Amino acid sequence: MTTDALPTFETIRLALQGGVATLTLNRPQRLNAAPPQMFDEIRAALQQLPGLGARALLITGEGRAFCSGADLAGRGDAPATGRGAGTFRALTQHYNPTMLALAKLDMPVVTAVNGVAAGIGCSLALAADFTVAARSAYFLEAFVNIGLVPDGGTTWMLARQIGKARATEMMMLGERIPAEKAEAWGLIHAAVDDAELMARAGALAERLANGPTRAYSLMRQGLIRAMAQTYEEGLATEAAHQAQCADSADAREGGMAFLEKRKAQFKGA
The missing domain is CATH 3.90.226.10 (2-enoyl-CoA Hydratase; Chain A, domain 1)
Known part of the structure; x- marks a missing residue:
């Protein structure tokens, strides 16, 4: 641009x-x-x-x-x-x-x-x-x-x-x-x-x-929430965020890159 x-x-x-x-x-x-x-x-x-x-x-x-x-x-x-x-x-x-x-x-x-x-x-x-x-x-x-x-x-x-x-x-x-x-x-x-x-x-x-943008976003949200959450609430937040990340294209790419022993090419999706 x-x-x-x-x-x-x-x-x-x-x-x-x-x-x-x-x-x-x-x-x-x-x-x-x-x-x-x-x-x-x-x-x-x-x-x-x-x-x-x-x-x-x-x-x-x-x-x-x-x-x-x-x-x-x-x-x-x-x-x-x-x-x-x-x-x-x-x-x-x-x-x-x-x-x-x-x-x-x-x-x-x-x-x-x-x-x-x-x-x-x-x-x-x-x-x-x-x-x-x-x-x-x-x-x-x-x-x-x-x-x-x-x-x-x-x-x-x-x-x-x-x-x-x-x-x-x-x-x-x-x-x-x-x-x-x-x-x-x-x-x-x-x-x-x-x-x-x-x-x-x-x-x-x-x-x-160049990293996994969705994961970064959820990490940011999770860290802020963690400041006011109980341990139990923090576990629940992590589980919900992990489910969102697991469905992302970046997570699929990360998994394939790990299996293929190469560097992941994250697209932020």
């Missing part, structure tokens, strides 16, 4: 190479600070990916940052009092629906974190199946420094990804977590040399794009 055939946006850029869609946050002059419009555009792009033939999504930021958080200056002429209602609307009508759409996306997601990932940008970076960060990058929950609480699903994610003690450290101290520390904590998939970031993240996205 040519670039001209792809949808265009004001605050993000979308590209497609093979089965990998690359979504770039594109407000480098503001370190990709995200106004509600940006998350609306991300959600619109996510909705179009399957029709474009994408089988994996790579998200990164233009310039020196991944995303420095919500664009406070972009909240307009909100009065000094009553800002809580505007913040609630921004979260429930713009940011949160996009985070949910990303969680429900029927394909693997990789984020390539270049520079700061703060606030809602941190939430976006960590919502991926695989978060790859440049060694110079860092993750920051700075809400406490301005008297606010984390949002964008951060409280839910951090407690499950790194445990209560480390989640509390990130949220209550509001200090930078360098990429290598994030890797040691198990918060991200890998910290890599800055010059290798896009190559490493891109290769991972390409590998996923």
Whole structure:
């Protein structure tokens, strides 16, 4: 598909190479600070990916940052009092629906974190199946420094990804977590040399794009459900998902490839 055939946006850029869609946050002059419009555009792009033939999504930021958080200056002429209602609307009508759409996306997601990932940008970076960060990058929950609480699903994610003690450290101290520390904590998939970031993240996205798409989709759904399910419920979910996968063309191809001692050629069906 040519670039001209792809949808265009004001605050993000979308590209497609093979089965990998690359979504770039594109407000480098503001370190990709995200106004509600940006998350609306991300959600619109996510909705179009399957029709474009994408089988994996790579998200990164233009310039020196991944995303420095919500664009406070972009909240307009909100009065000094009553800002809580505007913040609630921004979260429930713009940011949160996009985070949910990303969680429900029927394909693997990789984020390539270049520079700061703060606030809602941190939430976006960590919502991926695989978060790859440049060694110079860092993750920051700075809400406490301005008297606010984390949002964008951060409280839910951090407690499950790194445990209560480390989640509390990130949220209550509001200090930078360098990429290598994030890797040691198990918060991200890998910290890599800055010059290798896009190559490493891109290769991972390409590998996923060539894998069994339906199985990946059900794995994503199963992992999220497992966070709130009992063991018995988790077993039932796995059984239902396995039945769906077993009827897929990819599963038939995988079985034949195993018997024929060759590499499977998955088509995402």
